[in-house]
């Protein structure tokens with residue numbers, strides 16, 4: 001025991017510093033023990049175990065107090081400081097202190113709100129970050145059209161600017177860099193103002209505008225009729241009669257004030273203040289109010305700024321930038337003199353123009369300056385274009401400059417692997433070839449056809465202009481490619497023939513001319529959307545027909561695993577669709593099994609608040625027959641009667657409540673918790689509904705091209721995103737009810753089971769499911785559709801195959817009912833609309849395999865038959 005301690009003590013001396021006297025002592029003791037005289041050594045050796053003896057002697061020597069133990073007496077057992085959770089602001093802009101540029105405060109009056117103030121709002125508000133109108137509101141009328149009005153009940157005129165400053169400081173100081181305070185007779189060229197502010201550094205105090213002329217106070221301030229000397233006295237007395245001493249002092253100091261009251265910014269021209277100056281003014285507001293006793297606002301503000309910020313005076317130029325103002329002479333009439341004024345460079349350069357006395361003049365000025373800026377923009381862009389051509393023409397290689405046609409549109413993105421190559425699609429006038437993994441030819445959708453017509457129109461016109469000696473004969477081919485970073489590219493090959501006498505003689509054959517057309521994407525805009533969380537409770541509606549028992553049971557078992565077990569905040573409402581003559585109670589109830597399971601699970605998870613409920617719907621007489629077996633080949637759970645989804649929603653929503661998030665689901669789906677979170681994030685009350693595009697899995701057992709695998713990632717060989725299935729949709733009840741009311745006339749609302757009949761026999765067939773209903777209602781909500789790999793369809797058909805195999809050992813699978821109907825319809829195409837419907841209908845059939853798989857199989861089959869011969 002001693003020796004290990006010895007070597008340890010050498011190595012870890014520093015860590016043992018508390019005990020190092022002991023360790024050194026021990027070390028020395030042990031070293032000495034080798035040199036003790038023989039006889040003592042022998043004495044020690046006589047003991048039974050020398051090590052034990054040494055130990056005992058040590059303990060004897062030092063006692064047991066060196067055994068380490070924790071001294072917890074009088075020590076708190078829990079950490080004293082509770083760790084505080086850092087509360088982070090919702091927006092990174094608040095955390096980083098990012099502010100917007102400009103706030104405009106307009107001092108106006110109740111009488112001018114509907115005239116001058118509204119004109120300012122119309123000409124300026126949309127160009128600046130924020131605008132507010134300040135009035136004295138002793139008896140305020142509140143029915144103004146203009147919003148953004150702030151009323152002060154303190155009507156002492158000389159204090160108005162300070163109320164404005166205080167209001168701004170209290171509410172907006174941290175949100176904006178600059179504050180422009182104007183009266184309601186100032187036109188602000190906001191574009192110029194913004195451009196100017198973006199060139200200034202915000203780290204300095206700014207008090208900017210047009211300087212007052214010190215010798216001429218009389219012309220400022222509406223209420224100043226008294227001579228200056230008396231005015232000071234009167235103001236002081238009126239303001240603060242109880243303190244005559246102050247008034248005397250002010251009067252006797254007039255001379256001094258005359259001198260120092262120079263160099264203030266003139267409020268008539270607008271005063272621009274940085275937020276730093278406003279902050280300093282707020283801190284000295286008491287002083288400012290006590291000394292802001294004149295009725296001239298410019299002076300009151302000026303004194304306050306000077307006192308608070310130590311700025312020497314109004315800055316007309318700052319960092320080389322000048323804010324120009326323009327004082328309209330009273331003789332100037334804008335309606336006739338504007339042309340003259342525009343020749344004056346100081347007018348054109350002005351950021352504020354004052355005084356403007358009529359609303360018409362505001363609009364005149366605004367029209368002029370808008371045009372002025374538009375011309376500058378056009379001029380700049382033309383120059384830029386020229387410049388880039390000049391550069392492109394020079395010695396710099398185009399690979400560096402990347403100037404491609406058309407200018408300003410990004411190049412197509414370079415594919416990283418061969419899987420990322422964006423394909424060109426071949427088109428003729430009406431059809432697109434190999435548009436997706438399933439189909440060989442598809443007709444162009446309405447909007448695509450229109451787009452193509454327009455493209456062809458423009459191209460043929462251009463061709464005529466470019467080749468005046470040639471004649472357009474027809475289309476050879478068209479290719480199209482969409483690139484999300486660039487836009488839509490077209491390659492159009494036109495057949496052209498030369499005209500004129502010579503060519504008639506030479507009989508030249510026609511030529512093909514190639515044209516490239518680009519429809520670039522506009523600038524991508526971020527749509528601001530309300531804040532949602534992933535904690536919202538979802539009410540999941542699952543309609544079930546009598547023949548879907550097996551799927552429904554599977555669904556509920558899966559629901560238990562995914563949602564109830566994990567305490568995901570959901571609620572399941574099963575909707576049982578009874579045939580007209582089925583028992584709905586007792587032993588014969590076709591849904592008895594489900595009901596038992598639902599009750600069992602509800603009581604099992606009672607403590608978590610999870611539960612499964614059900615609603616029963618009795619279908620009308622038309623559903624007397626058991627549903628045809630081949631309907632399972634349709635992608636919708638409702639088979640051919642997708643309209644029933646609306647009946648289900650109509651009848652079930654009253655049981656759920658107006659503020660709930662509702663997910664209309666299907667019993668033949670499987671999903672992961674991620675999917676529910678996406679539903680929570682993408683469905684926003686009053687703003688957005690969500691229609692996910694789930695992944696339909698091929699019935700692998702049937703076609704034999706793939707292996708069944710529920711947990712695998714989606715892949716081209718195992719299924720496809722079924723964008724023609726609209727069964728799954730999520731929305732807030734309230735939005736549904738609103739939209740539903742808007743289409744009530746064409747699709748009557750189902751209030752009871754008896755109304756379903758009406759729904760089925762409705763005249764207007766343009767609305768077929770809930771998504772249709774939202775689209776037709778034109779309710780102002782976004783509709784988001786997006787692929788959702790965590791939502792899978794296809795269990796119904798898989799069950800069918802399993803059952804058939806089991807029942808009769810043959811793979812007799814029914815044919816999709818719509819395929820046959822289609823053939824009949826195709827022979828007798830009554831209208832284009834009809835044919836489009838049937839086109840849509842073919843997509844309603846579940847696909848068995850991808851085009852590639854089928855193609856491969858055919859080739860393999862043919863190879864074999866060749867070998868056999």
Ligand SMILES: *[C@@H]1O[C@H](CO)[C@@H](O)[C@H](O)[C@H]1NC(C)=O
Nearest residue numbers: 118121122125126145146147
């Ligand atoms: C004021 O301007 C805002 C922003 O441009 C605009 O939304 C609002 O309708 C305007 N109000 C009036 C009364 O013109």
Ligand SMILES: *[C@@H]1O[C@H](CO)[C@@H](O)[C@H](O)[C@H]1NC(C)=O
Nearest residue numbers: 324344345346347348349350
């Ligand atoms: C007007 O602005 C332009 C460009 O900022 C400047 O070059 C010019 O000197 C200004 N003219 C006057 C009269 O201020």
Ligand SMILES: *[C@@H]1O[C@H](CO)[C@@H](O)[C@H](O)[C@H]1NC(C)=O
Nearest residue numbers: 386388389390391392393394
């Ligand atoms: C490009 O350069 C050529 C000769 O180098 C010249 O003739 C032509 O004008 C230039 N084009 C432009 C747009 O500068």
Ligand SMILES: *[C@@H]1O[C@H](CO)[C@@H](O)[C@H](O)[C@H]1NC(C)=O
Nearest residue numbers: 427428429430431432441442
């Ligand atoms: C486009 O191709 C489809 C399919 O081959 C064909 O039915 C259609 O007639 C063609 N349209 C034109 C305008 O040639």
